[in-house]
Amino acid sequence: xxxxxxxxxxxxxxxxxxxxxxxxxxxxxxxxxxxxxxxxxxxxxxxxxxxxxxxxxxxxxxxxxxxxx
Numbered sequence: 001x002x003x004x005x006x007x008x009x010x011x012x013x014x015x016x017x018x019x020x021x022x023x024x025x026x027x028x029x030x031x032x033x034x035x036x037x038x039x040x041x042x043x044x045x046x047x048x049x050x051x052x053x054x055x056x057x058x059x060x061x062x063x064x065x066x067x068x069x
């Protein structure tokens with residue numbers, strides 16, 4: 001089932017939020033993901049956590065590469 005424009009807009013915003021909070025986490029700032037995802041439905045929350053985890057892993061890989069140099 002194709003997504004409508006509103007759903008794509010929402011997911012794009014959630015992706016930005018996931019990336020932003022993953023960066024905050026990588027900088028040692030406290031992140032309350034339950035507060036962030038509190039108004040999301042289950043599908044949105046699941047998608048958000050997948051993207052958040054992806055960005056956390058990405059920042060860890062970047063830091064590992066930077067320390068090798």
